[in-house]
Amino acid sequence: FFNFNYLCLQSKCLLLCPLAGKEAWNYVEVRDGAHMFWWLYYADSQSAGYKDLPLVMWLQGGPGGSGSGFGNFDEIGPLNKDLEPRKTSWVQAASVLFVDNPVGTGFSYTDRPDAYATNVATVASDMLVLLKHFFTERAEFQGVPFYIFSESYGGKMAAAISLELTKAIAQGTVKCNFAGVALGDSWISPLDSVMTWGPYLYTTSLLDDYGLAEVSSAAEAVKKAVEQQQFVKATELWSVVETVVEQNTNGVNFYNILTQEPDDKLRFTLCFFFFLPLPALQTRRHIRPLHSQSLSELMNGPIRKKLGIIPQNVTWGGQAEEVFSNMAGDFMRPVVDIVDQLLTAGVNVTVYNGQLDLIVDTMGQELWVKQLKWDGLSGFNKLRWTALDDPTSPGVTGAFYKTYKNFSFYWILKAGHMIPSDQGPMALQMLKMIIQQD
Known part of the structure; x- marks a missing residue:
């Protein structure tokens, strides 16, 4: 499904506005009765075509938070909730794929109560079905660097997905150029x-x-x-x-x-x-x-109409509570060992965290990083961090970072849990640094 027009909400009227790039969206039935929704924005850059830029998949937290909604319109998509252009959209540096994950999140839905995911293993298995379908259907993305970026519980899922994706690529069951995973304010431990x-x-x-x-x-x-x-x-x-x-x-x-x-x-x-x-x-x-009234009205109104494929019985965010309830037994389980396996396998792993976040505070992130058994940890710990200027205020520190071998850590100042919302220019600069590391 391609669309070359944005639906813009102005004076309570729907207007069609020109779209410089292009989009695609669809459903994938990842298991019997489990339907996952994805929404792709092709990179819109004046200096390079989308085939010359990376593909970034964004995973929201919760579990039950919608990437197609919150991540898209509140954080990194081309438009904000008022359907105005976002100056710090990640689409200017990469093609961006939003997936409502796990099933039941956002526009994703299940047909029956026993089709929800109950652990990250099922979440990863479901995502592998979607990715196999996506890269088969859109073979032009098989060769571009593919990154998974995440936030909150999305990071826990991203770690598990990344490990299974690495195995699938080695086995030849998924064709893509997996370049790394970024864990933002993530519920790893x-x-x-x-x-x-x-x-x-x-x-x-x-x-x-x-x-x-x-x-x-x-x-x-x-x-x-x-x-x-x-x-x-x-x-x-x-x-x-x-x-x-x-x-x-x-x-x-x-x-x-x-x-x-x-x-x-x-x-x-x-x-x-x-x-x-x-x-x-x-x-x-x-x-x-993540499902504010204004965002819900947007998603269940103009956006639903724009997409044109949402089943009548599906409400954006309508199954979010069931998603969390079914994952409750998995919620407090750590996945530090999975991050260890990724690093040992040579996968590029980035951790980034907001200074003002409490739910996943930086102190806790640093604690689990120190638990890693990865053989490069001692080298990483010996490094001193490097300061990064705030892109909007030269000479003012906006972040610190350290990189050693295939592991990086970014400390984002003056940001809370939703870093792209709080510090959009700094988040965009971090994205460009990560995807250009290779």
């Missing part, structure tokens, strides 16, 4: 994140001694459950820690510690914590911010 929430908030003056003790005590309960391999219980206790954090910080925003949850949302969360089932509570906390 959930326990390391939870255990550092208290210290991070304390050192940023968002907890006092009493609050630190309460948060740390709640986090210890999560640690005990993980150590006992009780992962569903660990997910439930993780939610308890979040509530303790909210109570002691007067509603700090987990996605950016310099902002605060609105009073009405905080009161709802605290008052109904003991009455809401876990999936509903976590949908409200972590999926709904």
